[in-house]
Each structure stands twice: as C-alpha cells, then as structure tokens.
Amino acid sequence: MNWNNELTRILKIKYPLVQAPMLGVTTPEMVAAISNEGGLGSLPVGLLSPEATLELIQKTKTLTDKPFAVNLFAHEVPEIDIHAAEILRSKVSEIGDKYSIKYEPVDIEKIRYYSWREQIEILIREKVPVVSFTFGLIDKDSIQQLHKNGIIIIGTATSVREAIHLESIGIDIITAQGIEAGGHRGTFLEDEPIPQVGTFSLIPQVADKVKRPILTAGGIMDGRTFKAALILGAQGVQVGTAFVGSDESLAIDAYKKALIASQDTDTVLTCAFSGKLARGIRNTFHNEVQGLDFTYPPYPILNTFTAPIRIASQKNKNKEFTTLWAGQSASMARLKPSAEIFRALIAETEQLG
Amino acid sequence: MNWNNELTRILKIKYPLVQAPMLGVTTPEMVAAISNEGGLGSLPVGLLSPEATLELIQKTKTLTDKPFAVNLFAHEVPEIDIHAAEILRSKVSEIGDKYSIKYEPVDIEKIRYYSWREQIEILIREKVPVVSFTFGLIDKDSIQQLHKNGIIIIGTATSVREAIHLESIGIDIITAQGIEAGGHRGTFLEDEPIPQVGTFSLIPQVADKVKRPILTAGGIMDGRTFKAALILGAQGVQVGTAFVGSDESLAIDAYKKALIASQDTDTVLTCAFSGKLARGIRNTFHNEVQGLDFTYPPYPILNTFTAPIRIASQKNKNKEFTTLWAGQSASMARLKPSAEIFRALIAETEQLG
Numbered sequence: 148m149n150w151n152n153e154l155t156r157i158l159k160i161k162y163p164l165v166q167a168p169m170l171g172v173t174t175p176e177m178v179a180a181i182s183n184e185g186g187l188g189s190l191p192v193g194l195l196s197p198e199a200t201l202e203l204i205q206k207t208k209t210l211t212d213k214p215f216a217v218n219l220f221a222h223e224v225p226e227i228d229i230h231a232a233e234i235l236r237s238k239v240s241e242i243g244d245k246y247s248i249k250y251e252p253v254d255i256e257k258i259r260y261y262s263w264r265e266q267i268e269i270l271i272r273e274k275v276p277v278v279s280f281t282f283g284l285i286d287k288d289s290i291q292q293l294h295k296n297g298i299i300i301i302g303t304a305t306s307v308r309e310a311i312h313l314e315s316i317g318i319d320i321i322t323a324q325g326i327e328a329g330g331h332r333g334t335f336l337e338d339e340p341i342p343q344v345g346t347f348s349l350i351p352q353v354a355d356k357v358k359r360p361i362l363t364a365g366g367i368m369d370g371r372t373f374k375a376a377l378i379l380g381a382q383g384v385q386v387g388t389a390f391v392g393s394d395e396s397l398a399i400d401a402y403k404k405a406l407i408a409s410q411d412t413d414t415v416l417t418c419a420f421s422g423k424l425a426r427g428i429r430n431t432f433h434n435e436v437q438g439l440d441f442t443y444p445p446y447p448i449l450n451t452f453t454a455p456i457r458i459a460s461q462k463n464k465n466k467e468f469t470t471l472w473a474g475q476s477a478s479m480a481r482l483k484p485s486a487e488i489f490r491a492l493i494a495e496t497e498q499l500g
Numbered sequence: 501m502n503w504n505n506e507l508t509r510i511l512k513i514k515y516p517l518v519q520a521p522m523l524g525v526t527t528p529e530m531v532a533a534i535s536n537e538g539g540l541g542s543l544p545v546g547l548l549s550p551e552a553t554l555e556l557i558q559k560t561k562t563l564t565d566k567p568f569a570v571n572l573f574a575h576e577v578p579e580i581d582i583h584a585a586e587i588l589r590s591k592v593s594e595i596g597d598k599y600s601i602k603y604e605p606v607d608i609e610k611i612r613y614y615s616w617r618e619q620i621e622i623l624i625r626e627k628v629p630v631v632s633f634t635f636g637l638i639d640k641d642s643i644q645q646l647h648k649n650g651i652i653i654i655g656t657a658t659s660v661r662e663a664i665h666l667e668s669i670g671i672d673i674i675t676a677q678g679i680e681a682g683g684h685r686g687t688f689l690e691d692e693p694i695p696q697v698g699t700f701s702l703i704p705q706v707a708d709k710v711k712r713p714i715l716t717a718g719g720i721m722d723g724r725t726f727k728a729a730l731i732l733g734a735q736g737v738q739v740g741t742a743f744v745g746s747d748e749s750l751a752i753d754a755y756k757k758a759l760i761a762s763q764d765t766d767t768v769l770t771c772a773f774s775g776k777l778a779r780g781i782r783n784t785f786h787n788e789v790q791g792l793d794f795t796y797p798p799y800p801i802l803n804t805f806t807a808p809i810r811i812a813s814q815k816n817k818n819k820e821f822t823t824l825w826a827g828q829s830a831s832m833a834r835l836k837p838s839a840e841i842f843r844a845l846i847a848e849t850e851q852l853g
Contacts, residue, residue: 307764326679327698342765345680345698347719347728348828352764355832366700375700375728378852411660411705412695475701479708499731 148497154360154382157299157319158277159214161185162493163383164373165301165322165362166390166485168218168279169330169472170194175203177395179210180485184493189279192266193220194447200266204273214276216301219263221283221335225445227258232448235441239452242435248468250455258451264289271296279303279322281333282423282446290317301362303333306342310353310361322385323353325365329388329414329474331425341424343416347379354380368479370495377496386492388474393485401466406473406480414477420457420470422449428477431467432456501850507713507735510652510672511630512567514538515846516736517726518654518675518715519743519838521571521632522683523547524823528556530748532563533838542632545619546573547800549612553619557626567629569654572616574636574688578798580611585801588794592805595788596812601821603812606805613800617642624649632656632675634686635776635799643670654715656686659695663706663714675738676706678718682741682767682827684778694777696769700732707733721832723848730849739845741827746838754819759826759833767830773810773823775802781830784820785809 154163166173166181168191178188190207192200200217207215232255243250263280267289270278278293279301293300294317302318304310310321324333325346334341346365353361363376364385376384390396392403405428415429419436422443427433436453443449460468473480481488507516519526519534521544531541543560545553553570560568585608596603616633620642623631631646632654646653647670655671657663663674665688677686678699687694699718706714716729717738729737743749745756758781768782772789776799780786789806796802813821826833834841 325698325700326696327701338765340768343679343696344764344828345678345719346700347678347698347725348680348764351722351724352829352831366698369704371704371732372700375731378728378731379724411697411701412691415693475697476705478705 148500152360152382154320154362157360158187160187164489164492165189165216165383165385167330167364167385167387168216169387169391171470172391172396172398172472174395174397175207175210177390177393177485178207178215180395181489182211182213182215184486184489186489187214187216187277189216189218191218193218193282194261195266196261197265197269201269201273204269204275216277216279217270217275219266219278219280219285221263221280221285222446223283224260224262225448227255227448229255231444235444235449236452238439238441239456241439242432243456245435246431246468248456248459250459252455253452260447267292271298277301281331283335284316287316303364304353305332305334306336306338306344306349307352307356308338309334309336309342310357312336314357314359318359320360320362321353321357322362322364323349323381325349325363327475328365329426329477330472331421331423332416334424346376350376350379350381366474366476368476370492370499372476373492373496374499388477389480389488389492390485391473392480392482393488394483395485399461399464399466401464402469402471403482405466405471406477407482409473409477411475411478414473414475418443418449420450420453422446425472426474428471428473430471432460432469501853505713505735507673507715510713511540513540517842517845518542518569518736518738520683520717520738520740521569522740522744522825525744525750525825527748527750528560528563530743530746530838531560531568533748534842535564535566535568537839537842539842540567540569540630542569542571544571546571546635547614548619549614550618550622554622554626557622557628569630569632570623570628572619572631572633572638574616574633574638575799576636577613577615578801580608580801582608584797588797588802589805591792591794592809594792595785596809598788599784599821601809601812603808605808611804620645624651630654635684636688637669640669656717657706658685658687659689659691659697659702660705660709661691662687662689662695663710665689667710667712671712673713673715674706674710675715675717676702676734678702678716680828681718682779682830683825684774684776685769687777699729703729703732703734719827719829721829723845723852725829726845726849727852741830742833742841742845743838744826745833745835746841747836748838752814752817752819754817755822755824756835758819758824759830760835762826762830764828764831767826767828771796771802773803773806775799778825779827781824781826783824785813785822
C-alpha cells in the first residue's frame with residue numbers, strides 16, 4: 148500500500164493519520180507517540196493561558212522531533228454577566244448537593260478567559276509545523292501570518308458548505324467531521340438546525356466540492372474504517388475515540404472501561420457539560436443538567452461552572468459526573484499504548500490492500 | 501472483482517445490490533429492471549389491500565423471471581378514535597386552506613386498514629422468492645411458514661441490538677440502516693431516544709456481532725460508497741435514493757430535481773407526513789405540520805389524513821406539499837433509467853477493484 152499522497156507530503160508525515168486534539172484527554176506523551184510513529188499528533192491548547200500553551204508545546208518538543216499540530220479553540224471570548232453567572236453556579240450546585248459531591252465552587256470574580264489571539268504568536272515563535280482550529284474561524288490576518296511562517300493550517304467542517312468556506316479562506320487541509328464523531332461538533336456556520344451529516348454522506352460530497360485534501364473524522368477505529376474513509380474520498384483520517392483508551396490518555400479507568408462496554412446507541416449529542424454540542428456516553432451528570440431549567444450561556448461559561456464537579460468526579464474515579472466524550476463506535480476502542488493502537492490501525496489498513 | 505458471496509448465493513442473484521422498497525416511488529417496472537440486471541428489486545406492498553398486493557406481484561412477474569423481494573409493513577393496525585380523527589383532519593385542513601389546495605378530504609367512516617397478516621398468504625401462494633419487512637416484526641409462525649416454503653426473509657435493523665434480535669428470531673439477511681438513509685426509519689425496538697447511528701459506525705459493529713449477511717443502507721450512491729460499504733463489513737447494499745430519480749420512479753419531476761439540487765444538510769428526520777419518523781428534503785408541508793399543535797397518532801393514521809393533500813400536490817406537479825423522501829447524499833442522484841443507474845454502480849465499484 149502506497150501511503151504517499153498530497154496530505155502526507157504537505158504535512159511531512161509517513162502515514163495520513165492525525166490524532167484528534169482532545170482537551171482533558173490528550174497529553175504531550177500521546178502527541179509524541181503518534182508523531183514518532185509517523186502520524187501527526189495534535190496538542191490541544193484551547194482555553195489555556197499563553198504560559199500553559201508555551202509549556203505544553205515545549206514539553207511536546209522534548210518528546211518528539213517530528214511534526215505535530217497545535218489545536219486552538221477559535222471562539223470569541225464571552226462577557227460574563229455576574230448576576231446570570233451566579234444563577235448558573237447555583238443551578239449546577241443543585242446537582243453537586245443532590246449527590247453530595249465535595250468541590251470548590253467557582254469564584255466568579257476570578258474567571259479569566261484567554262483568546263486564541265493571545266496564543267497564536269507563541270505558536271509562530273515556537274515554529275510549530277501545523278496549526279488546527281475549531282469552534283469558529285481564525286481571521287484572515289492570522290491565516291496570512293501562519294502561512295508566511297510556513298505553518299500548515301487544518302480546519303474542521305461538518306457540512307459541504309463549511310468545507311467550501313474553509314477552502315475559500317485558504318485553509319490547507321479540511322477535517323470533515325461526520326455525526327458519528329465523539330467530542331465537540333466543529334460547526335462554525337450558523338445553520339439551523341445544526342448539521343448532522345453522517346460520515347458516509349459527508350465525505351464523498353465534500354470530496355466532490357473541494358480541492359484541498361480531506362481528513363475523515365467520525366468512526367475511524369480499525370483497518371476497515373480507515374480503508375473505507377480513504378475509498379470515500381478522504382486522503383487521511385483523524386482519530387480521537389480510538390486513543391481515549393490509550394495508556395497516554397488522561398481518561399480515568401472508569402471512562403476507558405465505559406468505552407469498550409458501550410453500545411452503538413449509548414452516546415448522545417449534548418450541551419450539558421460545556422454549553423457547546425458534543426457527543427459522549429450518557430451519564431448521571433448529563434441527565435441531571437438536561438433536567439435543569441436554564442438557558443445555555445455562550446461557550447465556555449457553562450464549561451467553567453461544571454469544571455469543579457467534573458474534576459471532583461475524576462479524582463473520585465467516578466465516571467458519572469465528568470465528560471465521557473466518545474464516538475458512536477466507542478465499543479471498538481482498545482486499551483493499549485498509543486503507539487500500539489497506531490501501528491494496529493496502519494497494519495490492518497495495509498492488509499486490506 | 502468477485503461478486504460471489506453468501507448473500508448473492510442465498511438470494512440467487514449476480515450482484516449484491518438490493519433496490520430499496522419505496523412505497524409511492526417504486527413501480528413493478530423499477531423492480532423488474534433491477535432484477536433483470538442481476539440485482540434484487542423490491543416491490544413495496546405496505547398498506548395495500550390483498551387484491552392490490554396480488555395485482556402488483558403478478559404485474560412484476562410479467563416483467564421479470566428473476567428473483568425479487570416483496571416488502572411488508574409489519575406494524576399493528578391501529579384503532580381509529582373518531583373524535584380524535586376529526587380533530588386531526590381539521591388540523592391538517594388548516595394547511596390545505598392556508599395554501600388554497602383543492603382536495604377531497606378523508607371520509608373517516610370509510611377508512612379501512614389492512615394487516616400484513618392478510619398479505620402473507622398471497623406471498624406464499626405466489627411463491628415470491630424473497631420477503632422483506634419493516635415497521636415492526638412478523639411473528640414466529642409467519643417466519644416458519646415462509647421458511648417452509650423456501651422463502652428468504654430480510655429484516656431491517658437500526659442498531660446492533662436490533663440486528664442481534666433479528667438474527668435470534670431466524671431472519672436470513674439483515675439490512676443495517678444508517679442515519680443517512682432516506683425514507684422511514686426501520687426501528688422496531690422501543691429505544692429512547694430512537695437510534696441515530698451513522699452508517700460508518702453501524703456496519704462494522706453489526707458485522708462484529710451477527711453472523712447473518714448484512715446489507716448496508718444509507719448513503720450508497722456510487723462506486724465509492726458501494727465499495728466502502730463492503731469494506732466496512734457488509735456483503736451487499738440496499739439502494740433507495742439513487743433510484744428515486746430513475747425513469748421508472750413515480751416521483752414527480754420537481755421531486756427528482758430537488759434531489760440533485762439538494763445539499764447534504766437539506767434533509768430532515770420528520771414525523772410530519774406519516775406519523776412515523778422518516779428522512780426527506782424539508783418543504784412547506786413539513787414546516788407547516790411541525791407548527792401544528794397535536795399529538796402524533798399511531799401509524800398510519802396521520803398518513804391517511806395527509807394523503808389527499810400529498811396527492812393533490814403531486815397532481816399539481818408541486819413538490820411543496822408531498823413527501824420528498826431522500827437520504828443525506830441525495831445530491832449524488834442521477835436522473836436516468838434504473839438499469840443504467842444500476843450498471844453504473846456496478847461498473848464504478850468494479851473499477852475500485
């Protein structure tokens with residue numbers, strides 16, 4: 148099997164497999180393991196301070212000298228309405244009280260949100276080879292500046308219209324995210340209802356409408372799904388859920404076990420954790436937030452207020468009050484080192500010819 | 501490419517391509533065209549009287565001597581509550597009045613529903629080679645009786661759990677219907693929420709859990725998608741939307757043109773036409789019914805009350821007040837004879853090796 152294509156050439160990688168950036172799951176060790184194997188690891192730095200961003204990039208560089216991507220959240224930073232925030236905090240605390248979860252509530256006065264605009268200079272200064280973004284669009288100037296510095300840019304589309312838009316603003320590689328995918332939806336155009344296109348329909352239609360190389364995201368868990376993604380018209384794949392169960396993942400054991408115990412119908416698209424639509428395995432916290440009476444504030448405000456409970460849940464090794472982001476094929480996950488999972492995906496795909 | 505597999509052997513066909521039964525779209529001519537080309541045409545007879553069922557089967561037999569399937573709707577016949585029916589009729593008539601649509605309202609006294617139980621004897625007497633069913637399950641006795649008469653049975657699953665269930669009751673072939681698929685959902689187990697698993701996740705997980713041959717339904721429109729479906733673990737495909745635009749289809753021109761003009765995000769899952777969830781291109785009638793204040797009655801009661809407006813819309817060559825069932829890849833449809841579409845699908849798949 149010949150892995151050499153436009154995508155691998157642009158990214159200077161051996162195999163067209165990108166590990167999805169998963170904030171709260173991905174570690175520099177996971178990124179480096181994938182890049183060292185010849186794929187492209189992706190380091191998520193969304194929501195982080197410039198200092199934390201720099202530290203993670205430098206940490207990753209100590210672990211690999213191969214190309215990796217740094218992933219930004221390109222949303223606008225919201226204004227905090229103190230009164231509304233207090234109501235929200237008390238709503239979320241109802242769940243904490245009901246289940247006697249001990250946690251440190253958010254100090255509203257101390258909330259500080261960082262913008263991707265504060266991070267992008269660091270990325271350029273650190274000469275990261277690839278920048279990917281989601282949750283919105285980076286601006287024209289930033290795209291020009293990244294390109295001027297030889298940095299490749301990857302964007303996410305959840306519909307043909309979004310893919311065409313990304314191409315039109317000069318994005319180099321487009322990740323087409325099918326509805327099967329775990330984690331947050333990458334939708335950025337305000338379509339109503341939000342696009343819910345399956346991988347099987349999204350990829351060929353995007354491939355027919357854009358010239359830039361496409362990555363398939365959503366359902367890639369083994370050789371069959373990798374190969375099928377290529378046949379549908381993608382030049383590569385972005386793989387998330389398959390690495391949640393890896394040794395290098397920050398996921399707690401109960402989360403990893405929930406993946407392999409799950410059924411195809413066990414995930415749900417929900418705003419309950421962050422205020423932004425994402426796919427994960429249903430749990431108690433999700434069900435409770437669904438039952439609360441409030442309007443979702445702009446991202447990432449709800450995320451801020453659910454964080455203390457989620458962190459407490461993880462400390463208690465309890466999967467019921469934290470995020471269990473996972474795609475519809477979570478049952479196919481493997482609990483192994485990232486490099487082993489990566490090599491299995493490549494070998495199985497090669498076997499299919 | 502070797503097309504010989506368990507599925508083609510069981511069905512005694514050359515190519516593992518089943519044309520989906522599409523009530524209101526499929527004609528005996530379409531069924532015969534597909535079977536004559538070496539695939540399996542499917543004649544839908546759901547909701548029809550025993551007399552109409554017999555007539556359509558006999559008509560099809562005059563057009564082909566190759567195997568074809570007859571498709572039953574296996575729902576239970578509902579009781580009609582006359583008072584509730586009158587309210588429903590008047591609700592639907594609000595839409596007819598608003599848009600000055602001339603139609604003959606339903607005479608509630610004359611409504612007569614037929615059960616699949618009244619049709620199955622005809623199928624046996626006519627020695628149809630294959631029976632498929634959806635909208636529920638046929639009973640154990642019927643399965644035994646069909647098998648005793650050498651008839652192959654195909655059922656539809658929308659989740660791994662449903663596929664396992666079909667296998668456990670002795671169904672020969674399982675159509676795994678991804679969320680991309682056009683027309684009615686084949687869901688029969690009462691999961692809450694209703695399964696919405698994408699083709700890309702559904703097929704490999706079903707393939708890993710059942711031994712019976714699987715057909716992929718949802719997004720098969722060309723060689724890429726046919727080949728990808730096989731790689732994911734299916735032995736064949738069921739193709740619906742790709743034949744809606746065919747010359748042998750009952751779809752009006754405006755419906756056919758709407759397919760190829762559509763975008764990936766233009767379809768919606770809706771109960772607005774029949775009371776049962778189905779995917780089609782959004783139009784005025786869908787939007788209007790969504791705005792009505794009523795509870796959906798059991799299938800097929802709403803279907804009965806929307807029928808006169810739908811028929812009037814079709815007579816007026818107007819696509820806005822009739823069903824435009826279509827999958828998420830509708831834009832890939834071709835407006836050609838069924839046999840040509842079929843041959844293109846086979847040739848394109850063979851080219852992929």
